[in-house]
Amino acid sequence: MLLRTTALALAALPGAALAATIELGPRPYYLIDRMEDGALKDKLMACTDMDMQASPFSIGHRGAPLMFPEHTVESNRAAARMGAGILECDVTFTADKELVCRHAQNDLHTTTDILASDLASKCSTPFTGALGDTPASVECRTSDITLAEFQTLTGKMDAGNDQGETVEAYMDATAGWRTDLYSAMGGTLMTHAESIALFDELGADFTPELKSPSVEMPFDGFSQADYAQKMIDEYKDAGIAPNRVWPQSFNLEDVLYWVENEPEFGAQAVFLVEWSDGFDEQNAETWNEDFAALVEQGVNYLAPSINMLVTVKDGAVAASDYAKAAKDAGLNLITWTLERSGPLTTGGGWYYQSVADVVDNDADYFTVLDVLAQDVGVEGVFSDWPATVTYYANCMAQGM
Known part of the structure; x- marks a missing residue:
């Protein structure tokens, strides 16, 4: 245990200095160079000499797992260096009911x-x-x-x-478009409480996601409500102001629990939704009923996957009718996850299925990002490599 504590301390101590100096690396510039000529490329090119700042529009999805092991100290330090103003710990629990950062139990x-x-x-x-x-x-x-x-x-x-x-x-199965270069020595795992301390040291805010348990609840007397409450209690114990925390869940009951029982944290609670086989982009009547019900129950933030918010109109990426209806209902939108499911040169995978016919170049990440920001009006974008979103946010004064 002493060795682990020392490793975490050594990893976290330089945090504040690292977060203060934003280093985007070559990827955003590489993508911009490969964009089709046009107004968006011209605007982004004009920002190449900017001094970049961290932005809450740029959210580190499990840190920076395009190249670093997710939910590790190293992955989150990398995300903070790239200007992610908000970092994520997906929260689950151990056999002794302690909270740790893992994408799934x-x-x-x-x-x-x-x-x-x-x-x-x-x-x-x-x-x-x-x-x-x-x-x-x-x-x-x-x-x-x-x-x-x-x-x-x-x-x-x-x-x-x-x-x-x-x-x-x-x-030995890492995808060819990722790398094991930064995992050879292993990544440092974190408890949820350790993630709070690290993110605070790095100068970032917090978006923990309460993950659905793989075990039957209650677990040894630990109920779903106990679980949802314990996550919030660890922010309160650490003295973190509620306006710095966006708690997330795919389970609406978790979100409503926070709204009712922890209203200061519940005001920024995020209801996550994703594309499913039954998703019907044209079912506006159902959307409006759903959105109105969410607002009535006190839910202020909705986080659909990218494929729900963009579509193809007139041969180009555009805001979906679903996205417009959610905004019209008064919901704040966050989306996930840029640079997650593979190169756009081969369609981009699950996250881009709604626009696969018109994306064929990794530079289209900026095209999709621009539609999400300007036409959909999202408040923030999760990314597996936050530098791309940070560059865009600085250039367009998005969330700055």
Whole structure:
């Protein structure tokens, strides 16, 4: 435990100085160089010599996991260096009901080295290698282990090869458009409380997401309400002002719990929604009923996935009717996640399915971002590489 505490301290101490000096690196400029000629490219090109500042419009999605292991100290330090004014800890809990940062309660087998450790035997579904047409199977939950055991793990790039016949083959699965360059030494995992201290040290604000449990609730007497309350209590214990926190959940009941029981935090509670097979972009009557109900219940922030907010009109990326209806209802919009699901040269994956016919160049990240900012009117954009959003926010005075 002493070694872990020392590692976290060494990682966090330089935080404030790092956050004060924004270093975007070459990627935003690389993307701008490859944009089609036009007014947007001209505007972005005119900002190449700007001194960049951190912006709340730029939100680090699990840190900067395009290249760093997600939800680690290193990933979030990188995001802060790139000007992310808000950082995210996805919150789940351990066997002893302590809060930690993981994207899901059951992702330890893809995001950490647990399978290569002595803790592998504690996984809900121990590893079985692929055999013939049968894929590998494994599931390791934070609730399988204690906080002390969690703190012995290190983070890796989120990936698992379901055709792997061995643990080594299963773990060696990072996508070709990502990298293992910054994970070779392992990433430093964090408790939720440690993330609060780190983000505050880095000068960033907070957007924790209460993740849906993989275990049946209540868990050993720990109810969903206890879980939602404990997350907020850790901000109160750390003396963090409620206006610096945007708590998130896909579970509307969590959001309404905060609105009712922690109204100062609930005022900025974010209801997350995502594209589903039943999503109908034209069902405006249903949207308006849903949006009106949310506003009536005190929900002020809605966070749809990018594919819900943009569509194709007249052969170009445009704001969707869904996005316009949400804004007309008085909801503040946040969206996720830029630079997440693969290169736009090959369609961009799930996040860009609504505009896949008109995006074919990674420079189109800026095209989509411009529509989200100017036509949709989002308050902030999650990104796996915050430098791109930070550049745009500074150039366009977005959220500054």
